[in-house]
Amino acid sequence: MISHLKDDLRAVFDRDPAVRNVFEILFCYPGFHAMLFYRLSHWFWTHRLYFLGRFTSHIGRFLTGIEIHPGARIGRGFFIDHGMGVVIGETAEIGENCTLYHGVTLGGTSWAKEKRHPTLGDNVVVGSGAKILGPFKVGDNSKVGSNSVVVKEVPPSATVVGIPGRVVISGEKKTGVDLNHADLPDPVAKAVNCMMDQIARLDEQVLALQKEQAELKAELAPHGELSGEAEAV
Numbered sequence: 001m002i003s004h005l006k007d008d009l010r011a012v013f014d015r016d017p018a019v020r021n022v023f024e025i026l027f028c029y030p031g032f033h034a035m036l037f038y039r040l041s042h043w044f045w046t047h048r049l050y051f052l053g054r055f056t057s058h059i060g061r062f063l064t065g066i067e068i069h070p071g072a073r074i075g076r077g078f079f080i081d082h083g084m085g086v087v088i089g090e091t092a093e094i095g096e097n098c099t100l101y102h103g104v105t106l107g108g109t110s111w112a113k114e115k116r117h118p119t120l121g122d123n124v125v126v127g128s129g130a131k132i133l134g135p136f137k138v139g140d141n142s143k144v145g146s147n148s149v150v151v152k153e154v155p156p157s158a159t160v161v162g163i164p165g166r167v168v169i170s171g172e173k174k175t176g177v178d179l180n181h182a183d184l185p186d187p188v189a190k191a192v193n194c195m196m197d198q199i200a201r202l203d204e205q206v207l208a209l210q211k212e213q214a215e216l217k218a219e220l221a222p223h224g225e226l227s228g229e230a231e232a233v
Contacts, residue, residue: 007076008035015079015099031080034066041070072106075122082128089117094124095140101128109134109151121156 012025012032019025025032037060045053053070061067065084068074072088075096080086082102088094091114092106104126108116119137120126127146132138139156150165159169 004039004076005036008032008039008078011077011079011097011099014077016081030064030066031083034060034064034068034080034083034086035074035078036060037064038068038070038072038074041068042072042074045070072117091115091135092117093119095120095122097122098124098126100126101130101146103129105131105133107131107133118150 009022009025009032012019012029019029037056041053041056041060044050044056057068057070066080066086068086068088069090069092071090072092072094074088074094075098077097078094079099080101081099085103086100087105087107089106089108091108094106098120106118106120110116115135118132118134120132121138121140121142123141124138124143126132126144127148129147130144130150131148132144132150134151136153138144138150138154139158141157142154143159144150144154144165145159145161147163148161148165149163150160152165154160154165154167155170157170158167160166161168
């Protein structure tokens, strides 16, 4: 448990440029505090001290705003940035070197006593407000965009955005904790770009119609003058 906590401490240094020293993490980082309570509650849980596990988890939730069920399995180097509103269910499994931002839910879609929460592979980044719901796997080195709702399996090295979540980037990437949350695609910016492209195409069509109208008027003008002369005669 101590070695896991050392890796969790190191993960904060690696992934938060705002941190200055160890004391700042120990006293001012609720994500790290939540891991302290989780590691202890999970130890109670695995030793069949279920009430102590749940009670320790409840205290951690009260103090940090982060709810992690003691039955969840979380690997080394786990980092929760900011953290408020994060919920991790009982049968959730999280690999090594994963990062979650505030408001993330790893939830279930069933009331049955079975595997009902998601599994995150290694080096996964989940953006703020994202919901991953169901007993499927999010592949290694994948990223989930902010406020996405993911309800089906995600392949390795993929980027998922939207409601429901859809893969917008797929391909092999090198392993290691170099997955920057800022690199996630912006769905709003993408929608605006699509609208601008559509407006440009409409402008081209309007110009083409105006050109055809002008040519048609030019062709009909001589015929109009001739018919006027005939009526005068």
